[in-house]
Amino acid sequence: MVVTVAAVVSIATAAVANDGCARSDPAGAVAPAATWTRHGLEWVWSAPAPHIVDRCRVREQREAGCQEGDVRFGDTAAMRGALDDIDWPPNVRRMMSAAALSDVPEQAYALIDAALHSEGLDGTHRAILLNEKILTALQFRDTSAAKRVLEESGPPGDVPAALLSDRLFFRVLVAEDGATPRDWASVLDELLTEALQKDPSHFSVRVWRLLAWFKGRAARSEDSCPGAIRALSTRALDVSQASACPLLVGHVDHVIARRLESPGLAGSGPDASWRSFVTGLLAHVTRNRPVEAAALGDLARRARAGSCEELMIRELATLGETR
Structure with a gap:
C-alpha cells in the first residue's frame, strides 16, 4: 500500500x-x-x-527580472567596458578609427600594425590592439589571418584578465570550422570555461558555452538523461543570469539555430528536444508564458513513455512552483 x-x-x-x-x-x-x-x-x-533544475537560481532570476547586471555585451574587453580607463596617444586613436571604418582587410591590418609600432604603448595597449586585429580578421571572415595573429602574438603576458578572456574566446572562434564533437566536448569547452573564469562579464562566452554543449553532445552520448538535463540547464541559467530580459530567448535560440544550421524555434533534428527544453527554461525565467507553453507542447509531441522528453516536461512543468 x-x-x-x-x-x-x-x-x-x-x-x-x-x-x-x-x-x-x-x-x-x-x-x-x-x-x-x-x-x-x-x-x-x-x-x-x-529536482534536476536548480530551483533557487530560477527563482532568483525571475525575481531580479530585466535589470542591469554585471554581464556586458561587446566583442572585446574594451567594448564591454571591462577595463580601467586607458590613455591612448592621439595618433593611435586616429589609426584605429580609420581601421574600424575600412572595408579593405589589408588596409585595416596595416593601420593596426602601424598603431602597434607607435611609441608610448605598454603591454596592455599592445594586447588590446592585437585583440582588435584578431577581431578585425574574424569580422572579415579571414580565419587564417586571425589564426596567424593568435599564433605569432603568443601569450599576452601580465595584462588584465578580460583581455586574456578575449584571446581564449578568439581561439574557439578560429577553431570552429572543422571542429569535431569531441573537440567541442573537451578542448573548446575547456577554453570557453577558462574564458568565463577570466571575465565573468563576457556574455558571448556564456552563450557559446551553451552552444558548445550542443556541438559536443554526440561525444557525450553515454551521459544519463538527468545528468544531461542538469548540465544543460546550468549553462542556460548561466546565460540568463546576465539579465532575465524577454529578448534573451529569441537571441539565444537564434545563435544556436544559426550555428547548428537548423532554423525555427526548435527544428526537427536530433537537438530539437534539447533546444525546446532550453527555450522553455529561458522563457520561464523571463516570464514569457506563451513561449514557455509552446516549448512544453513541442516536447509533449515528441515524448514517449520513459523518454528523456518526459523528464524534461516534468522539470519545466514543476518550475511553476517557483512562480
Whole structure:
C-alpha cells in the first residue's frame, strides 16, 4: 500500500527543501510529495525525487527580472567596458578609427600594425590592439589571418584578465570550422570555461558555452538523461543570469539555430528536444508564458513513455512552483 502526501509530519517539511531553497520564503518552491510505503505494521518514508533544475537560481532570476547586471555585451574587453580607463596617444586613436571604418582587410591590418609600432604603448595597449586585429580578421571572415595573429602574438603576458578572456574566446572562434564533437566536448569547452573564469562579464562566452554543449553532445552520448538535463540547464541559467530580459530567448535560440544550421524555434533534428527544453527554461525565467507553453507542447509531441522528453516536461512543468 502506498500513500502520497504533500506534507504530513515535520520530517516531510524540513527547514530546507531538497532544491536547497530556504522554506521560510513564502514564495519558495514546493517540495515534491513524500511517499510513505506500508511494510506490514510499519510505514517507511521515502524522500521525494530531487529536482534536476536548480530551483533557487530560477527563482532568483525571475525575481531580479530585466535589470542591469554585471554581464556586458561587446566583442572585446574594451567594448564591454571591462577595463580601467586607458590613455591612448592621439595618433593611435586616429589609426584605429580609420581601421574600424575600412572595408579593405589589408588596409585595416596595416593601420593596426602601424598603431602597434607607435611609441608610448605598454603591454596592455599592445594586447588590446592585437585583440582588435584578431577581431578585425574574424569580422572579415579571414580565419587564417586571425589564426596567424593568435599564433605569432603568443601569450599576452601580465595584462588584465578580460583581455586574456578575449584571446581564449578568439581561439574557439578560429577553431570552429572543422571542429569535431569531441573537440567541442573537451578542448573548446575547456577554453570557453577558462574564458568565463577570466571575465565573468563576457556574455558571448556564456552563450557559446551553451552552444558548445550542443556541438559536443554526440561525444557525450553515454551521459544519463538527468545528468544531461542538469548540465544543460546550468549553462542556460548561466546565460540568463546576465539579465532575465524577454529578448534573451529569441537571441539565444537564434545563435544556436544559426550555428547548428537548423532554423525555427526548435527544428526537427536530433537537438530539437534539447533546444525546446532550453527555450522553455529561458522563457520561464523571463516570464514569457506563451513561449514557455509552446516549448512544453513541442516536447509533449515528441515524448514517449520513459523518454528523456518526459523528464524534461516534468522539470519545466514543476518550475511553476517557483512562480
